[in-house]
Amino acid sequence: MIINLLAFLVPLCCAWALVFIVILVSIFKRADLAINTKLLWTFLILVFPIIGLVLYFVQYKDKIVKKLIWFSILTLSLAVIAGATVDYYVFIKPTLPRDLSNEKGIEVSAKDIVKEFQTNESTSNAKYLNKVVEVTGEVIEAKKDQTGKPTVTLKSDDSFSNVFVTLRGDKQLEVKGGSTITVKGILVGFLSDVVINEGVVVKQ
């Protein structure tokens, strides 16, 4: 959380500092002001940064000041965009749920994947665990789990071991038993069934 905030504040502070330095330098470079007036503006801007800058910008609407206004707006906006981008990609995006629509699933039939896990569980785990799969098979049953999430079981050649999928959303799947569907989801592992979570029906 604190690091999260830093990603945003660091570029913003740097941008502020840059804007201050550029403006103060430009004030001292002016030929039309007496040294006392320059010092007064410097003092005002340092003590009341925002009010000081606005007053200065309003007081001297010449060409240089207009350039400075654009420079300040651009620098500060860039800092905000940079901070927000870093913040999103480094700190926020990794915490969001996995987006399966961007991932190409491993295509496999329910019969084959159950056979693979039954033959050699550890090599199958290495191949499939936590991967996105697209499993095609015949529906044995479509139900809801005890929290109300829809589930579907796809048939293998062994009636004691099938593919069990918990689907996203809360609507029970409307399918006729015996029809063939394709489900995309994250492979969680192998208990007595091959278990898939975050499933989405891609073909019905």
Place this chain on the structure above:
Amino acid sequence: MSYAQKVYSTRTAQVKFSSSTAAEDIDATNNQVQSKFIGKTGQVMFSLLMKGFVFENAMMQEHFNGKEYMESDKFPKSEFKGTVNGMNTVDLEKDGAYPVMVSGDMTIKGITKPVKAAGLILVEKHRVSAESSFKIKLQDYGITGKDIGTVISNNIEIKVAAKYD
């Protein structure tokens, strides 16, 4: 067949765990837990896949399954096998809430330890369900990530709820 001899089973039992410290509250839920319960003998088992635990924060989920904590690629499953003590006080044919004690062996990350917990068997219109909650110590199961003791509590509360088919 009387209800007492039946094998009650489900593939969608729920196991939740939570860790609470001043720094952070962490919760995860697994709704794909397999459980079997034999009424006559009181034998009960739960098995689950570590990757079936879903966290609200995907990064936490990755850390949980990673090398520093659960090493779920190496230890993909956890299991509890035990007995419900005092089944003689439970009538699975009669609606009610029956407090029981459960004892058995729990295996997490390849380490098996005895566990004892209070539980509740609920019977409602011939539907049997079971609930329990208990605490475990992470160090008992060889789980020693660097944030344990500060961000992550050493004592984890586990809640189990199974509605049998």
